[in-house]
Each structure stands twice: as C-alpha cells, then as structure tokens.
Ligand SMILES: Nc1nc2c(ncn2[C@@H]2O[C@H](COP(=O)(O)OP(=O)(O)O)[C@@H](O)[C@H]2O)c(=O)[nH]1
C-alpha cells in the first residue's frame with residue numbers, strides 16, 4: 001500500500017491519502033488523537049488499586065489484561081448519504097474525536113472516503129450521493145468495495161451502515177436509490193442499517209422547533225413521524241430490508257442519545273457496544289435533549305451491556321494468572337460487580 005503525505009489545510013491532525021486499488025481513501029486521526037472516556041474505565045483501576053495482598057506490578061498487569069480483553073474488538077461504521085445531509089456534523093456530535101470538517105467534501109474534485117480511526121472504532125465517511133450520475137457511479141463503486149471488504153479474520157469489515165438523510169429536503173429519491181441500488185445488493189449484515197433523518201430543527205423551515213429546549217413541538221413530531229413512515233414504506237416496497245429509522249438534529253444536539261441507542265442496538269455483535277461506549281462524546285450537553293422513550297431504550301441496552309461486560313470480566317479473571325491472585329484478594333463477585341458497575345455507571349453518568 002502506497003502512502004502519500006497530503007498537504008491539505010482543511011484537515012486537522014495527521015492525514016494520509018492511501019490508494020486502495022483505484023479508490024482513494026483519506027485517513028484521519030489515530031489512537032493518540034482521541035481519549036477514551038476516563039469515567040468508563042476508572043473504576044477498574046480503582047478497585048484493583050485498592051486491593052491488599054497484591055503487588056504493584058501484578059495490579060498493573062491485571063489492569064492491562066482486563067483492558068485488553070475489553071478492547072479486543074474492532075468496530076467499523078460506514079456513513080452514507082447526500083452531501084450536506086450532515087454526516088460530518090453527526091460524527092462530531094457522537095464521538096470524542098478531532099472535529100470532522102463540516103462542509104468539507106462538497107468539492108466534486110475531492111470525493112474520497114474519509115476514514116477516521118479512534119482507538120478500536122473506525123468511521124468510514126463516504127462521499128455524498130445524488131449530485132450527478134457520473135459522481136454517483138464513482139461513489140457507488142467506492143461504497144460497494146467497502147461493503148465487500150473483509151477484516152483480518154476474514155469477516156465482513158463493516159458492522160453497521162448509518163444513512164444520514166436531510167430532513168429538511170423534500171427530495172428523497174437519491175437516498176432511496178442509494179439504499180435500494182447500492183447498499184441493499186452489497187450489505188452483509190442486513191439488519192444493521194440505520195437511517196437517521198437529520199436536521200429535524202429545520203424540517204418545517206424552522207417552524208414548530210422549540211429552540212430554547214432544543215426539542216420539536218407536537219406538529220413537528222407528527223411531521224417527522226410521517227417521514228419515518230414514508231421512508232420505511234418506500235424501502236420495503238422496493239426491497240426486502242428491515243431498516244431502522246429515527247430522527248435527530250446533529251447541530252442542535254437533539255436525539256443524539258437516541259441515535260447512539262439505534263447504533264448500539266443494531267450492531268451485529270453485542271461485545272462491540274463496549275468499544276463504541278468508550279469513545280462517545282464526554283460533553284454531557286450533547287446527550288441532554290431527547291425523546292421520552294429514549295431512556296427506556298437506553299435501559300435495555302444498559303442491561304445487555306452489563307451482562308456482556310460481566311462475562312468479559314469474569315473471563316479475564318478465569319483466564320489470567322494475575323487475575324486469579326487479584327480475584328482471590330478482592331473476591332470475584334465484588335470485582336466483577338465493581339467493574340461492571342463502574343463501566344455501565346460511568347457511561348450512564350455521561351448521559352443522565
Ligand atoms: N440546522 C441544522 N443544520 C445542520 C444540521 N446538521 C448539519 N447541518 C448543517 O448542514 C451543513 C452540512 O453539514 P455536514 O455535516 O458538512 O454534511 P455532510 O456533507 O453530510 O458531511 C453544515 O452547514 C451544517 O452546519 C442540523 O441538524 N441542523
């Protein structure tokens with residue numbers, strides 16, 4: 001693989017332009033440019049640090065082994081949708097990362113997949129769709145290649161596809177074409193497609209948006225629910241796909257938690273929820289405004305997450321030489337309980 005340094009002032013941080021076959025992929029960010037959520041992990045360190053009868057080097061080794069197990073998975077999410085729908089803004093709202101450039105990528109000459117890697121989470125931000133037949137063919141080729149790509153284990157690389165739709169636009173044709181002609185024939189995990197209708201705040205030209213509380217009024221809610229129904233009807237009438245559809249506003253920070261829930265719920269592997277949980281935006285204000293049913297959805301995810309982390313931590317204790325000595329000193333149930341409580345509690349603490 002040939003790597004060329006790019007002199008591109010539009011981007012912050014490290015950036016490489018790599019050729020994959022005849023496709024160009026712009027790589028941004030690395031593990032050093034983003035921090036994991038401290039709240040999520042600090043309790044693991046805490047309980048182990050406090051345990052008696054365990055040497056400092058054994059403690060350090062155990063902390064590392066638990067972290068390694070929790071971090072062994074890699075998550076790959078593809079973002080797709082029209083230029084200006086809000087893909088970059090959505091990345092910025094959800095994740096604890098260097099800013100994705102809003103408005104960048106509108107130049108037809110620089111249509112590339114932008115790849116953001118943050119620890120074990122990778123986002124593949126694909127170029128806009130629906131600008132011209134020529135560009136669409138090029139973009140469709142890139143999306144298809146990506147959907148067929150395999151990871152190191154030989155499994156499909158992309159775990160989930162997030163299609164971002166501009167809720168203020170009446171024309172949804174390009175989105176339907178993208179889903180039915182490009183994504184549907186090539187996607188591996190058919191239940192892992194989330195359609196996020198963005199820009200709820202201006203969907204009715206700004207009417208019925210309560211900007212003080214960053215929430216839609218009832219007329220706008222009705223309008224958005226109609227949109228959800230029409231997207232679902234339209235897609236199910238032309239192909240056999242069970243897409244999950246919700247609405248939000250990336251820049252107004254409305255329903256970002258619900259969007260996160262939709263992503264977590266629809267990942268093909270529950271364990272990968274943990275990787276995403278570690279990387280979410282630590283800015284509490286991002287998560288504050290959401291629909292009433294969101295906390296219920298979140299609670300369901302929390303249960304599954306808790307279950308999963310418990311199993312992972314128990315596995316680490318059973319498997320590690322050091323783990324056994326720590327487990328003996330601290331007690332397995334208390335260790336698992338604290339780690340899980342800290343992990344899930346730390347995550348919930350970010351949101352509520
Ligand atoms: N009012 C409003 N504007 C938004 C929202 N999301 C994105 N935008 C704006 O739409 C434009 C395009 O957004 P961008 O994230 O660059 O879209 P992309 O081309 O899909 O990556 C920018 O000017 C954003 O500020 C939203 O939820 N509400």
Ligand SMILES: [Mg+2]
Nearest residue numbers: 087088104105
């Ligand atoms: Mg963009």
